[in-house]
Amino acid sequence: MIEVNELTKRYGATTAVRNLSFTVRPGLVTGFLGPNGAGKSTTLRMILGLNEPTGGSVTVDGRPFRDRPRGLRHVGALLDASDVHGGRTAAAHLAALARGNRIPRARVDEVLREVGLTAAARRRIGGFSLGMKQRLGIAGTLLGDPPVLLFDEPLNGLDPEGVKWVRGLFRRLAAEGRTVFVSSHLMTEMESTADELVVIGRGELIAAESLADFAARGTRASVTVRTRAGVALTELLTAEGGDVRPLAADGPGELFAVTGLSSTRVAELAFEHRLLLDELTTSRSSLEEAFMELTADSVEYGATEHGAPR
Ligand SMILES: Nc1ncnc2c1ncn2[C@@H]1O[C@H](COP(=O)(O)OP(=O)(O)OP(=O)(O)O)[C@@H](O)[C@H]1O
Numbered sequence: 001m002i003e004v005n006e007l008t009k010r011y012g013a014t015t016a017v018r019n020l021s022f023t024v025r026p027g028l029v030t031g032f033l034g035p036n037g038a039g040k041s042t043t044l045r046m047i048l049g050l051n052e053p054t055g056g057s058v059t060v061d062g063r064p065f066r067d068r069p070r071g072l073r074h075v076g077a078l079l080d081a082s083d084v085h086g087g088r089t090a091a092a093h094l095a096a097l098a099r100g101n102r103i104p105r106a107r108v109d110e111v112l113r114e115v116g117l118t119a120a121a122r123r124r125i126g127g128f129s130l131g132m133k134q135r136l137g138i139a140g141t142l143l144g145d146p147p148v149l150l151f152d153e154p155l156n157g158l159d160p161e162g163v164k165w166v167r168g169l170f171r172r173l174a175a176e177g178r179t180v181f182v183s184s185h186l187m188t189e190m191e192s193t194a195d196e197l198v199v200i201g202r203g204e205l206i207a208a209e210s211l212a213d214f215a216a217r218g219t220r221a222s223v224t225v226r227t228r229a230g231v232a233l234t235e236l237l238t239a240e241g242g243d244v245r246p247l248a249a250d251g252p253g254e255l256f257a258v259t260g261l262s263s264t265r266v267a268e269l270a271f272e273h274r275l276l277l278d279e280l281t282t283s284r285s286s287l288e289e290a291f292m293e294l295t296a297d298s299v300e301y302g303a304t305e306h307g308a309p310r
Contacts, residue, residue: 001026001179002047002148007056009042015203016042019056022198022208024181026147029174031194032183035295039203040183041079044152047181048077060148072101076141077150081133081157086126090117090136093125094143103144111139116165130157138169148179155189167193187291201295215282216262218290223258223266226279230254233275237261240269253278 002024009017017039024030034040045051047058049066058064060075068074084093094108112118115135120128125136134157141149155163170193174180184190190197190211197214199206207214216223226249227233234244234256242261249255258266263282270277 001062002058002060002181004043004047004058005056007043007046007058008054009039009046009051009203010054017046017053017200018203020200020203020205021056022205024179024198025196026179027174027177028195029170029180029182029193030196030198031190032181032198032200033187033190033291034185034200034206036185038185038200038295040185040200041152042203043200044077044079044150044181044183047150048075048079070101070103070144072097072103072140072144072146074144074146075148075150076144076146078134078137078141078154079150079152081130081137081154084125084133084136087124089122089124090128090139091121093136094139097140098143101144107143107145111142114142115139131159131162134158134162134166138166146178149173149181151180151182153183153185155184187288191287199291199294201297206294210262210264211287212262212264212282215286215290216260216265218286218293222283222286223261223263224279224281224283225256225258225266225270225277226251226253227256227270227275227277228253229275230256232273233270233277236269236273236275237266240265242266251278255279257283 004020004022007017007020020043032040042051046053047060047065049064065071065075090112091108094111095105098105098108112121115138117135117139120132128136134154138154154166158166170180170182182193194211196210198208237244237258240261243259245257247255247257263280267280
């Protein structure tokens with residue numbers, strides 16, 4: 001569990017993070033989203049005690065991370081995959097990390113196998129592709145078998161097969177009861193990866209909730225429902241404040257586009273009233289639209305600040 005409590009970080013006149021509070025729970029993959037410059041890396045560095053907050057506090061499993069000796073056993077973190085000594089071999093790099101954290105040397109071979117780098121173990125890191133460096137960085141996070149894992153933009157540089165592998169790994173780590181916190185500036189990367197989202201813009205919290213609830217915030221967000229109980233469902237959802245419009249349906253039942261309610265809420269209501277749903281989906285564009293709408297101010301701010309044309 002990571003608890004961020006009214007965290008603020010200023011660099012001179014720039015406020016990188018402002019009064020930020022959220023909780024990252026174990027057993028789930030939580031996506032940490034925000035446009036470039038939103039303050040994600042600064043927040044991750046404060047969680048790890050690498051940056052001193054100007055205000056507020058952050059604890060990992062109840063204590064500031066800095067107070068933990070042998071840190072890799074508590075938190076595995078990958079901030080910058082290219083920040084490694086290129087002259088070392090993959091195995092030597094991991095062995096040095098293991099030694100510094102009193103982790104048995106045997107773990108090195110285990111984690112190399114886990115990330116698919118066994119064949120490259122004796123090669124120098126300098127010759128690695130970005131994707132291989134990401135895998136090596138991920139191997140480092142797993143070394144101490146930690147309950148909490150942090151990743152800053154881990155999908156960068158991975159090919160589609162690598163992305164699929166990382167997603168599977170995150171799911172497994174979460175299913176094992178670990179806390180998994182993954183940053184990205186792209187909603188598309190998170191929609192098949194995360195259960196929960198923490199979204200920030202300009203250093204401030206925009207949302208901390210499930211993907212379904214976040215998707216429902218966009219004004220054009222919609223949930224598609226297929227049912228053979230169209231009349232009853234329309235009445236029910238309308239009474240709950242949803243806007244229900246029929247769509248042209250092929251296949252069984254009728255198809256509706258619902259706005260103003262999350263897919264979770266639609267499912268709960270249908271269940272409570274014993275109405276069978278044949279299909280329930282959040283339109284893929286809803287997440288992206290909600291993200292664009294809710295972070296629009298921070299993106300504009302960034303573009304103006306850096307002098308880019310609007
Ligand atoms: N060491 C520093 N000194 C001065 N300003 C900094 C420093 N580190 C970050 N900033 C500023 O703080 C803000 C947040 O930066 P940060 O790197 O945390 O954002 P981010 O969300 O991780 O963005 P990106 O996805 O581009 O890495 C930016 O305006 C950045 O210029």
